[in-house]
Amino acid sequence: ETGVTQSPTHLIKTRGQQVTLRCSSQSGHNTVSWYQQALGQGPQFIFQYYREEENGRGNFPPRFSGLQFPNYSSELNVNALELDDSALYLCASSSPGSWSYEQYFGPGTRLTVT
């Protein structure tokens, strides 16, 4: 069973640019959530995708957007990057049949905005 994978591992962008981060969910999982972890804080929920539709969103501006594909992989897009967007971005997938809604995390993408 393949776990959750994310790409790239690290990324450096300039303020104002756009970035796309990618996530492949664990086999059999149709739900993907994205989280942002800033230094010294716990991960904060950005949004979730279920069967290619957004299924819940945290307190993030519209320049954070996402997609989910038929194979349940997902992308996180951030437009007009700001310095405060520098963080670790985690994705997590979950199983539709899990009563606990347990989420399985990838290793994250470290984004640095200069």
Next chain:
Amino acid sequence: ILNVEQSPQSLHVQEGDSTNFTCSFPSSNFYALHWYRWETAKSPEALFVMTLNGDEKKKGRISATLNTKEGYSYLYIKGSQPEDSATYLCAPRPPGSARQLTFGSGTQLTVLP
């Protein structure tokens, strides 16, 4: 927005010591509590999911208790080992929250050999 507090923020213990830390959360509107362990440069790893008041879970030397009436959970590590060094995160979840987790800032544990 849930207010989740974890204490202490960081902790250093000697190998062999037992330790515990706390997760506090609003007791109203509770459905489940998740505990994760996160080692540096790795993915967060699920430890426990707890739902019932008085629930106790155990995984090897790590155990957790849950008090939903007063809104707290304790995580215990018995006989800490250097490989237990990690950040321990808790995340309460209200009902109908579309599987969204609200994490605390974590407790960073360092076990010194």
